[in-house]
Amino acid sequence: MNADLKLVVGMSFLRFLSGTxxxxxxxxxxxxxxxxxxxxxNGLLGFVGPTILxxxxxxxxxxxxxxxxxxxxxxxxxxxxxxxxGTRS
Numbered sequence: 001m002n003a004d005l006k007l008v009v010g011m012s013f014l015r016f017l018s019g020t021x022x023x024x025x026x027x028x029x030x031x032x033x034x035x036x037x038x039x040x041x042n043g044l045l046g047f048v049g050p051t052i053l054x055x056x057x058x059x060x061x062x063x064x065x066x067x068x069x070x071x072x073x074x075x076x077x078x079x080x081x082x083x084x085x086g087t088r089s
Contacts, residue, residue, distance in 0.1 A: 007063040011056045018052040021045070050084055 001009075025045050029038040057080045065073065 004063055007059050011059050014052055014056050014059070018048065021048055050087065053083065054080070 022045065025041045029041050032038060032041075057076075061073065061076065064076070068076070
């Protein structure tokens with residue numbers, strides 16, 4: 001398995017994990033039928049999403065580090081930071 005494929009599999013796994021966590025959280029919200037519990041679960045998801053974004057982006061950047069110029073890599077990292085800052089509450 002080459003390095004790119006390993007990174008893509010890792011990125012895909014993290015996204016699959018994130019989706020699974022989201023689905024489980026939705027089921028927990030429905031099963032609780034309680035607004036307070038649903039809001040707590042939603043708050044936890046607010047932490048999971050950005051964490052997964054950073055991890056997936058990091059894996060992608062590791063793979064691109066040798067292929068993309070430093071100038072473009074700086075733009076990509078800046079974009080990820082802007083997303084994180086813009087979605088902060």
